Amino acid sequence: EVQLVDSGGGLVKPGGSLRVSCAASGFIFSDYGMNWVRQAPGKGLEWVSSITSVSDYKYYADSVKGRFTISRDNAKKSLYLEMNSLRAGDSGVYYCARTNWDSSGVLGMDAWGKGTTVTVSS
Amino acid sequence: QPLLTQPSSTSASLGASVTLTCTLNSGYSNYKVDWYQQTPGKGPRFVMRVGTGGIVGSKGDGVPDRFSVLGSGLNRFLTIKNVQEEDESDYYCATDHASGAGFVWIFGGGTKLIVL
Numbered sequence: 001e002v003q004l005v006d007s008g009g010g011l012v013k014p015g016g017s018l019r020v021s022c023a024a025s026g027f028i029f030s031d032y033g034m035n036w037v038r039q040a041p042g043k044g045l046e047w048v049s050s051i052t053s054v055s056d057y058k059y060y061a062d063s064v065k066g067r068f069t070i071s072r073d074n075a076k077k078s079l080y081l082e083m084n085s086l087r088a089g090d091s092g093v094y095y096c097a098r099t100n101w102d103s104s105g106v107l108g109m110d111a112w113g114k115g116t117t118v119t120v121s122s
Numbered sequence: 123q124p125l126l127t128q129p130s131s132t133s134a135s136l137g138a139s140v141t142l143t144c145t146l147n148s149g150y151s152n153y154k155v156d157w158y159q160q161t162p163g164k165g166p167r168f169v170m171r172v173g174t175g176g177i178v179g180s181k182g183d184g185v186p187d188r189f190s191v192l193g194s195g196l197n198r199f200l201t202i203k204n205v206q207e208e209d210e211s212d213y214y215c216a217t218d219h220a221s222g223a224g225f226v227w228i229f230g231g232g233t234k235l236i237v238l
Binding site for chain 2: 002035037044045046047050057059061095097100102104106107108109110111112113114115
């Protein structure tokens, strides 16, 4: 069974840092690109960042560029998001999600974690 | 880049059919769109991907046969037949976009489905 378990959320002061993690199981982690998607309280889904299967490309939403860093450890089957210079607007639930694909291209984000909550407040 | 527009809410009676709409902006009629279901307090669930030719790839795990998709012009539709109480959720559409500037995922604002 494909499983993604998000962890590492918590309360952090504005300007602070936090690292959230996602542990994968049930599939060959190194075959898939991965993503972070967040959801502010009462709001919709917002894409944050993506990384290719072997970390050769990393992409970021403009709202987090220069502050957040996505990374992965294929040996540990884990995905990470290092968040610096955090703002109140970064508060929300952070989900990791797997990018499914085949020879025709991307097929969507077909597996999601349950999310981890980040609260930025003084 | 593409933008996705969804009505903020819709309702359907128990046992009826309902169609949710996601509209791309002009110039992006060839884009494929994903549908995601999110029940309150839970993570999103992949439903299926749709292009103008219909479903792309497979449905998400456990998605009932009552769910189907269609694509026409700039619109991507998700139809739920025989609506059940458990279908009451927020539904988001999304698309991926690659350009010289990089890669992004874009989400629509979501449609809240209320089951009456």
